[in-house]
Amino acid sequence: MQKRDREATRARLLEAARLRFARQGYDATSVRDIARDSGVDATLIFRYFGSKKQLFDQATAAARPADLLEGPQEELVARMVRTVVDHDWTEYGGEHPLVAMLRSSAHEDARQRIRKEVCDTYVNALRDLAEGEDAELRAELLSAWMVGIGILRSVVATPALAEARAADLAPHIATVATGLLGRPMSGTVDQRGESSQT
Amino acid sequence: MQKRDREATRARLLEAARLRFARQGYDATSVRDIARDSGVDATLIFRYFGSKKQLFDQATAAARPADLLEGPQEELVARMVRTVVDHDWTEYGGEHPLVAMLRSSAHEDARQRIRKEVCDTYVNALRDLAEGEDAELRAELLSAWMVGIGILRSVVATPALAEARAADLAPHIATVATGLLGRPMSGTVDQRGESSQT
Amino acid sequence: MQKRDREATRARLLEAARLRFARQGYDATSVRDIARDSGVDATLIFRYFGSKKQLFDQATAAARPADLLEGPQEELVARMVRTVVDHDWTEYGGEHPLVAMLRSSAHEDARQRIRKEVCDTYVNALRDLAEGEDAELRAELLSAWMVGIGILRSVVATPALAEARAADLAPHIATVATGLLGRPMSGTVDQRGESSQT
Amino acid sequence: MQKRDREATRARLLEAARLRFARQGYDATSVRDIARDSGVDATLIFRYFGSKKQLFDQATAAARPADLLEGPQEELVARMVRTVVDHDWTEYGGEHPLVAMLRSSAHEDARQRIRKEVCDTYVNALRDLAEGEDAELRAELLSAWMVGIGILRSVVATPALAEARAADLAPHIATVATGLLGRPMSGTVDQRGESSQT
DNA sequence: GATGAATGAGTATTCATTCAT
DNA sequence: TATGAATGAATACTCATTCAT
Numbered sequence: 001m002q003k004r005d006r007e008a009t010r011a012r013l014l015e016a017a018r019l020r021f022a023r024q025g026y027d028a029t030s031v032r033d034i035a036r037d038s039g040v041d042a043t044l045i046f047r048y049f050g051s052k053k054q055l056f057d058q059a060t061a062a063a064r065p066a067d068l069l070e071g072p073q074e075e076l077v078a079r080m081v082r083t084v085v086d087h088d089w090t091e092y093g094g095e096h097p098l099v100a101m102l103r104s105s106a107h108e109d110a111r112q113r114i115r116k117e118v119c120d121t122y123v124n125a126l127r128d129l130a131e132g133e134d135a136e137l138r139a140e141l142l143s144a145w146m147v148g149i150g151i152l153r154s155v156v157a158t159p160a161l162a163e164a165r166a167a168d169l170a171p172h173i174a175t176v177a178t179g180l181l182g183r184p185m186s187g188t189v190d191q192r193g194e195s196s197q198t
Numbered sequence: 199m200q201k202r203d204r205e206a207t208r209a210r211l212l213e214a215a216r217l218r219f220a221r222q223g224y225d226a227t228s229v230r231d232i233a234r235d236s237g238v239d240a241t242l243i244f245r246y247f248g249s250k251k252q253l254f255d256q257a258t259a260a261a262r263p264a265d266l267l268e269g270p271q272e273e274l275v276a277r278m279v280r281t282v283v284d285h286d287w288t289e290y291g292g293e294h295p296l297v298a299m300l301r302s303s304a305h306e307d308a309r310q311r312i313r314k315e316v317c318d319t320y321v322n323a324l325r326d327l328a329e330g331e332d333a334e335l336r337a338e339l340l341s342a343w344m345v346g347i348g349i350l351r352s353v354v355a356t357p358a359l360a361e362a363r364a365a366d367l368a369p370h371i372a373t374v375a376t377g378l379l380g381r382p383m384s385g386t387v388d389q390r391g392e393s394s395q396t
Numbered sequence: 397m398q399k400r401d402r403e404a405t406r407a408r409l410l411e412a413a414r415l416r417f418a419r420q421g422y423d424a425t426s427v428r429d430i431a432r433d434s435g436v437d438a439t440l441i442f443r444y445f446g447s448k449k450q451l452f453d454q455a456t457a458a459a460r461p462a463d464l465l466e467g468p469q470e471e472l473v474a475r476m477v478r479t480v481v482d483h484d485w486t487e488y489g490g491e492h493p494l495v496a497m498l499r500s501s502a503h504e505d506a507r508q509r510i511r512k513e514v515c516d517t518y519v520n521a522l523r524d525l526a527e528g529e530d531a532e533l534r535a536e537l538l539s540a541w542m543v544g545i546g547i548l549r550s551v552v553a554t555p556a557l558a559e560a561r562a563a564d565l566a567p568h569i570a571t572v573a574t575g576l577l578g579r580p581m582s583g584t585v586d587q588r589g590e591s592s593q594t
Numbered sequence: 595m596q597k598r599d600r601e602a603t604r605a606r607l608l609e610a611a612r613l614r615f616a617r618q619g620y621d622a623t624s625v626r627d628i629a630r631d632s633g634v635d636a637t638l639i640f641r642y643f644g645s646k647k648q649l650f651d652q653a654t655a656a657a658r659p660a661d662l663l664e665g666p667q668e669e670l671v672a673r674m675v676r677t678v679v680d681h682d683w684t685e686y687g688g689e690h691p692l693v694a695m696l697r698s699s700a701h702e703d704a705r706q707r708i709r710k711e712v713c714d715t716y717v718n719a720l721r722d723l724a725e726g727e728d729a730e731l732r733a734e735l736l737s738a739w740m741v742g743i744g745i746l747r748s749v750v751a752t753p754a755l756a757e758a759r760a761a762d763l764a765p766h767i768a769t770v771a772t773g774l775l776g777r778p779m780s781g782t783v784d785q786r787g788e789s790s791q792t
Numbered sequence: 793g794a795t796g797a798a799t800g801a802g803t804a805t806t807c808a809t810t811c812a813t
Numbered sequence: 814t815a816t817g818a819a820t821g822a823a824t825a826c827t828c829a830t831t832c833a834t
Contacts, residue, residue, distance in 0.1 A: 006793095025304040027225030031829065041795060042829090052829065103304050105353050106223040118354045137358040140350055141343075141370055144359065148346020152338055155303050156316045160335040161342065172339055176374050204818065229804065239820055244805060402797065421700040423621030427825065437799055442826060501749050502619040502697050514750045533754040536746055537766055540755065541735075544742020548734055551699050552712045556731040557738065568735055572770050625808065635816060636808090646808065 010048050012038040015091065017059035022092040022100030026056055026107060053109070060113065063097030064121050071189070073129060077142065077177040078189045080122065082166040084150045096150040122146055131182035138180045145176070208246050210236040213289065215257035220291040220298030224254055224305060251307070258311065261295030262319050271327060272384045275340065275375040278320065280364040280387060282348045293352035296345060320344055329380035336378045343374070406444050408434040411487065413455035418489040418496030422452055422503060449505070456509065459493030460517050469525060470582045473538065473573040476518065478562040478585060480546045492546035518542055527578040534576045541572070604642050606632040609685065611653035616686040616694030620650055620701060647703070654707065657691030658715050665783070667723060671736065671771040672783045674716065676760040678744045690744040716740055725776035732774045739770070 016037035020029040031052050035042035049055040068083055069076075084096055092100050098117060104110040122143035123136075130138050149169075153161045167188065174187030214235035218227040229250050233240035247253040263281055267274075282294055290298050296315060302308040320341035321334075328336050347367075351359045365386065372385030412433035416425040427448050431438035445451040461479055465472075480492055488496050494513060500506040518539035519532075526534050545565075549557045563584065570583030610631035614623040625646050629636035643649040662677055663670075678690055686694050692711060698704040716737035717730075724732050743763075747755045761782065768781030 023304070025223070025225065025301075027223065028304045030827080032827090043795070043831090046830065047794080102300055102349070102353065103223075106221065106226040106301055111353060115354050115356075118350065119356065123356055134358075137362060137366065138370065140356045140359045141347070141367070143356070144346035144350040145339075145343045146346070147349055147354075148342035148344070149339070151300070151345055151349065152316065152342040155300065155309060156313050156345075158313075158317065158321055158338045158341070160332075161338045164335060168335065169339070172336065172378060175377055179373055179377070180370060207818080228802085230802095238818095240804090241806080241820070242818080245818080250804065405797080419700070421619070421621065421697075423619065424700040426823080428823090436797095438825090439799070439827080440797080443797080448825065498696055498745070498749065499619075499699055502617070502622045507749060511750050511752075514746065515752065519752055530754075533758060533762065534766065536752045536755045537739075537743070537763070539752070540742035540746040541739045542742070543745055543750075544738035544740070545735070547696070547741055547745065548712065548738040551696065551705060552709050552741075554709075554713065554717055554734045554737070556728075557734045560731060564731065565735070568732065568774060571773055575769055575773070576766060624806080626806090637810090637816070640809065641815080 009038070009040055009044065013040065013045060013048065013055070014059050017055050018091050019093050021056055021059055021104065022095055022097065025103035026110065027104070031055070056104070056110070057113070060097065060101055060110075063092065063101075063117065068121065069125055072186075074184060074186045075189050076125060076129065077173060077181075077185050078166070078170065078187055080146050081149070081169055081173055082189060084146055085153065085164065085166045085169065095154040098147060099150050099154050102151075118143060118147065126181070129181050129183065138182075142177060142180050204246075207236070207238055207242060211238065211243060211246065211253070212257050215253050216289050217291050219254055219257055219302065220293055220295065223298075223301035224250075224308065225302070229253075254302070254308075255311070258295060258299055261290070261299075261315070266319065267323055269387070270384075272382060273387050274323060274327065275371060275379075275383050276364070276368065276385055276387045278344050279347070279367055279371055282344055283351065283362060283364045283367065294348035297348050297352050300349070316341060316345065324379070327379050327381065336380075340375060340378050402444075405434070405436055405440060409436065409441060409444065409451070410455055413451050414487050415489050417452055417455055417500065418491055418493065421496075421499035422506065423500070427451075452500070452506075453509070456493060456497055459488065459497075459513070464517065465521055467585070468582075470580060471585050472521060472525065473569060473577075473581050474562070474566065474583055474585045476542050477545070477565055477569055480542055481549065481560060481562045481565060491550035494543060495546050495550050498547070514539060514543065522577070525577050525579065534578075538573060538576050600642075603632070603634055603638065607634065607639060607642065607649070608653050611649050612685050613687050615650055615653055615698065616689055616691065619697035620704065621698070625649070650698070650704070651707070654691065654695055654704075657686065657695075657711065662715065663719055666780075668778060668780045669783050670719060670723065671767060671775075671779050672760070672764065672781055674740050675743070675763055675767055676783060678740055679747065679758065679760045679763065689748040692741060693744050693748050696745075712737060712741065720775070723775050723777065732776075736771060736774050 013034060016034045017029075020033055020037065031045050032042050034055070035045060045052070045055055049058060065083055065087060068079055071079060087096075089096055098114065101110055101114050101117070105114060123139050126139035126142050127135050130136075149161065152158050153164075170187030172187075174185055177185040177187075211232060214232045215227075218232055218235065229243050230240050232253070233243060243250070243253055247256060263285060266277055266281055269277060285294075287294055296312065299308055299312050299315070303312060321337050324337035324340050325333050328334075347359065350356050351362075368385030370385075372383055375383040375385075409430060412430045413425075416430055416433065427441050428438050430451070431441060441448070441451055445454060461483060464475055464479055467475060483492075485492055494510065497506055497510050497513070501510060519535050522535035522538050523531050526532075545557065548554050549560075566583030568583075570581055573581040573583075607628060610628045611623075614628055614631065625639050626636050628649070629639060639646070639649055643652060659677055659681060662673055665673060681690075683690055692708065695704055695708050695711070699708060717733050720733035720736050721729050724730075743755065746752050747758075764781030766781075768779055771779040771781075
């Protein structure tokens with residue numbers, strides 16, 4: 001029971017931290033805020049995580065759906081769009097984790113975390129798909145689009161993108177992705193195992 | 199190092215503020231930092247600007263080349279790319295001002311500033327060019343790309359984009375923009391009055 | 397000098413605050429002064445009281461002997477005089493708390509506190525005793541005298557009043573009070589249960 | 595013309611200082627406030643008066659109607675009441691100057707000024723009138739009343755006193771003053787040279 | 793092991809005052 | 814002489830973190 005509580009408290013702290021860091025960024029979030037949200041004493045944060053920074057690292061780690069990189073290759077871009085647009089990021093204050101972390105990008109550590117996350121999640125996966133010369137550049141350009149869509153949706157909240165679902169974006173995405181990667185890409189994810197070309 | 203020179207001191211403060219706010223964001227920047235960078239007493243910031251927030255507003259205002267929205271329409275997207283990629287943003291720590299402001303987006307005020315900047319600079323101008331249905335959405339998608347490219351270049355610093363010049367991106371941009379807007383767009387800006395279609 | 401003792405620290409802070417606020421008023425007293433007097437870190441003031449203003453409120457609250465309004469009615473004025481003249485206000489720097497608060501009367505909040513204190517302690521109680529017309533005015537006039545005596549004693553420190561004991565004032569007080577209230581008032585408080593008319 | 599302006603500026607500064615110090619007390623008033631009120635640069639205060647403190651001294655000096663101590667002796671108390679109740683203290687923010695200075699009584703200098711003012715204006719004059727033993731004490735008691743009335747009127751603003759005119763207080767004052775001083779005192783001031791006993 | 797008292801460096805901001813022009 | 818730029822110490826208050834119990 002002791003251990004159970006400890007784990008539960010840890011989890012609550014992580015959850016609260018995720019939300020606060022996402023919404024307010026690293027600097028504007030105090031360890032006391034997080035402790036209060038979790039209903040525990042602030043000291044526990046130091047006992048459990050060592051420091052505010054380490055809590056931040058753990059709270060923002062692995063912010064990517066596990067199945068993003070699995071499934072048919074021609075649906076990869078469509079899955080990415082769904083991750084950015086349709087995924088439920090309630091835990092991160094409703095914003096894409098990358099956007100949330102961007103808010104803390106004043107700190108070199110966070111910046112490196114973002115760098116790694118973007119490369120692992122988007123650039124590297126897309127580069128593997130790109131044909132011909134300039135593969136890296138074209139993969140990055142497509143990655144930039146994913147990130148940009150996330151930003152405009154949640155931070156800027158431009159009217160059309162903020163309301164759009166992945167399906168609304170599908171046709172445009174498919175065209176562009178196909179053009180950039182030099183191979184046919186599907187705009188939507190086939191839920192039953194089939195991919196539907198747009 | 200002039201002394202007793204209001205305008206010079208003001209300018210130095212603005213310059214230092216621009217750099218600090220861009221690199222570290224609003225919260226991580228202290229007025230004392232800025233004052234120290236400028237070699238003046240921190241009190242002057244309040245004399246000249248009223249408050250840290252007002253200094254931030256002034257330091258991040260009008261962060262757009264004046265001629266962006268002027269010139270041939272078919273070169274608009276190309277000019278945007280040059281603004282993001284080739285423009286000398288040394289004053290903003292080498293990063294696109296939008297990226298810099300994004301770092302302060304924990305504050306609702308800054309967020310609204312970003313919103314306005316993105317709409318005025320990108321979305322509205324592009325919407326006017328887009329043909330057919332979904333004009334708003336397609337304009338936003340293209341805007342998202344511009345913003346995303348800026349982010350990946352400076353925050354994430356992905357290898358290809360970080361080194362790329364606008365000319366390297368031109369072919370890809372032109373294709374995508376033409377497709378999204380439904381009208382021919384040039385990939386490069388014709389310096390001599392001619393536009394070269396890609 | 398106990399350590400790690402919340403209540404003792406709180407009490408020491410309140411005591412020091414009472415003294416400082418009484419002697420110097422709100423503005424001229426800094427939280428650092430109070431902390432230094434108490435031998436603790438200034439941060440604790442905010443931990444325990446929230447703000448300087450809240451500390452002020454608590455430090456100056458309930459500055460009236462509990463038994464003032466109890467006892468024989470004809471001795472009420474005499475008890476008031478004793479409160480002003482004989483009571484040991486060491487905690488308030490030797491001055492009547494009203495005088496101390498008067499020193500902070502630049503702030504509307506403090507002014508309202510004074511207003512309430514004067515009305516609750518003096519005016520209302522005396523009005524209930526006054527007979528005939530003009531009861532309110534006569535009650536206020538007598539209240540004004542009590543307050544004025546407190547001021548002259550401690551702020552102005554006029555020679556006779558500063559040295560006087562309640563017993564010295566008794567004969568004059570009794571005459572005036574009897575005249576103003578329209579009913580016989582005793583000048584002294586009968587310690588053995590008897591009241592002696594002067 | 596130069597000199598004229600200088601004098602006019604000095605006068606405006608004194609006037610503004612009087613008002614601010616009276617309303618807010620010494621600490622809550624800044625030299626910049628006063629300068630702004632007067633429409634001049636704050637530096638002039640130091641040129642003309644040397645320091646904030648010296649300005650305070652000059653601004654609060656001689657705050658007593660010149661004719662208070664002149665006229666028939668039996669009307670002295672009545673004149674005092676008029677000074678406290680009917681006099682137009684607009685220059686002092688509508689409050690009796692003593693009350694205003696009381697607000698700054700945190701500072702020993704101001705306290706001594708108050709002391710002197712009260713003694714010169716009230717106590718000494720009344721002591722000269724008092725007959726028999728205890729003259730000093732009875733003079734002080736009557737002075738305390740005057741001061742207390744001023745306080746309750748303006749700071750506490752008790753309902754009856756705040757609205758009262760000197761004439762309303764006259765009957766009560768006359769009775770008490772006569773009793774305390776041991777000689778007949780008039781309650782009102784005879785404007786045509788006659789005194790009317792109440 | 794866990795609570796919370798304590799700390800000291802940090803924050804933005806305002807002050808009276810001086811000094812250069 | 815007079816303007817206003819500059820100063821540095823002070824203000825209330827918050828921070829992440831430590832240490833005693």
